[in-house]
Amino acid sequence: MRTRRDFIERVAAYGGSATAAMLALDLLAPASASPPLDLEGSGNGTRVVILGAGVAGLCAAYELGKAGYLCTVLEARSRAGGRVWTVRTGDRHVESDGTSQIAAFADGTYLNPGPARVPQHHVTMDYYREFGIAVEQFGNVNLNAYYHSTAAPPEMQRIRVREAEYAMNGYTSELLAKAVSQSALDTPLTRDDKAKLLDYLSATGGLNKRYEYVNRGAAGYRELPAAGDQAGVPADPYDLMSLVRGGFFAPEREIDQQPTMFQPVGGIDALPRAFATRLRGRIHYNAAVTAIRKTPDGVRIAYTNAQGSPMAIEAAYCICTIPLPVLRKIPADFSPAFAASMNRVTYMDSAKIGLAFKRRFWEEDDRIMSGISRTDQTITQIWYPSYGYFGRGGVLTGAYATGKNARTIGDLAPRDREALALREGSVIHPQYADEFMSSFSVAWQKTPHNMGAWVAWTDDTRKSDYPVLSQPDGRIYLAGEHMSYINAWQAGALESARDVVRRLHARVRAA
Ligand SMILES: Cc1cc2nc3c(=O)[nH]c(=O)nc-3n(C[C@H](O)[C@H](O)[C@H](O)COP(=O)(O)OP(=O)(O)OC[C@H]3O[C@@H](n4cnc5c(N)ncnc54)[C@H](O)[C@@H]3O)c2cc1C
Structure with a gap:
């Protein structure tokens, strides 16, 4: 900021208060x-x-x-909302090739076939606040969910996100700690710098005194600790190269997906509904x-x-x-x-497949309460609902794919999409076969009035x-x-x- 005039203009732009003056002076970085x-x-x-x-x-x-x-x-x-759409039982979707589906979900359950999660710093949250829309946490990152990879050795094709993340972090910390302790880094480090960096790597990477990654339990257990003589047995870490080849990592820490994320209670369409109520009579x-x-x-x-x-x-x-x-x-x-x-x-292709189940086996059997499992199969992701915990049934997002995988899904008839999602998803959750009720899928590249997911x-x-x-x-x-x-x-x-x-x-x- 160079002049007094600049300062006054910037204070005005931020709303003219003491906070605005601080924002204008760059003393408080704008969070939105x-x-x-x-x-x-x-x-x-x-x-x-x-x-x-x-x-x-x-x-x-x-x-x-x-x-x-x-x-x-x-x-x-x-209806209002465009891509911001919540599908509930009875809702109909006709794609550009004429295929038609009607959702059959239990009352109170739904699928958000487009947007589903909102980061804290987005202006979307400001409108939720302005309209009094109740929000709840969206479990975007759940370390207890799964990574699944057909490229990994058979015994570790399905592992918990936690096991992969701790091990990858541990092994990379181990490599860096060894380089630091042998003065093999390009960066000049004083003795004190070195000691601090090694302390940091040991603490965050779970390293022993020889700077080797060991799982003391943080990454999970072969036998969970309980009472009596059950102290717990930490699981052996998977080896580095199998993890690397399995491709067990995801972009879920970047700013737009950082924990904690939110969703409106009852469905993502709460925002367009709130706008539409205030615009009654103005929308044709x-x-x-x-x-x-x-x-x-x-x-x-x-x-x-x-x-x-x-x-x-x-x-x-x-x-x-x-x-x-x-x-x-x-x-x-x-x-x-x-x-x-x-x-x-150009626009991106994207498809989601909602799967309704009689029982929340992901919660009861797998102990996954919200979050995302990822796989290298066509379905790409499985999203667990961040609402209705302990309920009788629920709707999983049984596929969320983009690009080529989305085109593969989109080119199939709804019945065949369902079969694909069940076949691939069963590898991660064998319970699919017994618990499945119905499906509903949306391929955005074939959805009239959009014909693409996003630019x-x-x-x-x-x-x-x-x-x-x-x-x-x-x-x-x-x-x-x-x-x-x-x-x-x-x-x-x-x-x-x-x-x-x-x-x-x-x-x-x-x-
Ligand atoms: C699969 C998917 C996942 C997403 N995930 C997220 C997420 O998690 N979080 C998030 O915040 N965002 C997410 N998004 C992005 C978000 O949905 C969009 O950025 C946003 O909804 C776009 O709003 P818009 O008003 O620009 O466009 P649209 O919502 O597409 O609105 C355009 C409107 O124009 C109308 N229209 C089209 N043709 C005509 C015509 N001839 N005459 C009159 N009207 C017409 C359409 O019906 C529509 O209502 C996701 C999107 C998709 C597809």
Whole structure:
């Protein structure tokens, strides 16, 4: 920060309080990327049409509404939320090839086929707080869940996450400790530095006096400690190279997946529901946009209503949150450069398969309460529910795959997806065969109104096309998950909406 003026502007951006002054002076690092959206002045009833009622469109309508704009949201589906969707019993899903499924889950259980977990620092949490949405912990990391790998030796194809993590950390600490003690590191270390580093590696890596990794019990037991003479027998560690070849590691400590994560109680759709309640009367459902036209002083949007009749709406501005695989097929007056950029952007494929079971064997037999098991098979992951513990039955996410594995799943009929999830999952949980009730699967690349899971910017398209699409094309602004640097997260959609709201409001005020 260089000048007094910079300082005042930054304090204002953070909300003008003592905390804001500290934030502006960089004395308190902002824990969230999103400064408060205190829009000064009113939009004076300026009409804005918003395309799509996913969280980006809903957030834009809600925030602009608070600032005195007249917003209308056009949504192709019969519900709000877009990808933020909770499937409960009776819900129907039809994919682009016409295959249809109806969920048959026990009451109170559900599948979140899209988003399911929220990191603490995302703006999503701020909206949960604002709307009084109750949250509960989402067990993203459970060291008692499994790693499964067909590349590991037969006796260790299914091991607890804990066993792999402690051993990998122990062995790497051992290697580093030996290098340090033999002065084989490039880094110059004083005697004191060395002693401290060796203490650290011994403590965190579970090393003995000879700097060898030993499991004293932290990684798990062959016989658990109990009472009487049952002191417990620590399990022998798996060897380093088998662990490395098995590929037993996961990215679950990075900032967006760090423990502790959260979920709204009752389903991830609590947020779009809360927005939609506050936007009652402003959202047109079953309203599929069919053309986006520029007019001399605004936009004209053609759409079909629930009866299939052609309709149109005019407004001064448009915020379009329709995902790009869908948007590029809609006739529109975009400039050639804008249209070309839109056409170059690619999306990721992703699929989830929900499996309903009669009994929570993962809790009763395996003692896994929430969390994720990972495998190198097509299903990739099994997610255990972070709610309804000790209940009678429950819904597992029996597959969560991306890329090639998601395409393999998506290309199958729902029945065959179910068979695949049961076959591969049974290797990890043999109880599947006896306890299975029903399945429900979603392949996002075949889901109408999305046709992709999330944007996949490359270094090239981020450089050449993102800046083009970030600028409004006339009076049309793009917003949504794809127009952010937090891709594949609701926060990307919300931050992008807030960014467009800020810029549109500044333009309206300046005009
Ligand atoms: C498998 C998966 C897992 C994810 N996991 C997480 C997670 O754990 N946590 C997290 O925070 N985020 C997660 N995300 C990301 C999150 O779902 C998205 O970033 C966010 O929901 C995108 O919101 P959006 O409003 O930009 O887009 P969308 O939700 O796609 O909204 C776009 C809207 O436009 C509508 N639309 C499309 N075509 C038309 C048309 N012609 N006319 C009118 N309306 C139209 C659609 O129906 C939709 O409602 C996940 C996503 C997926 C797919």
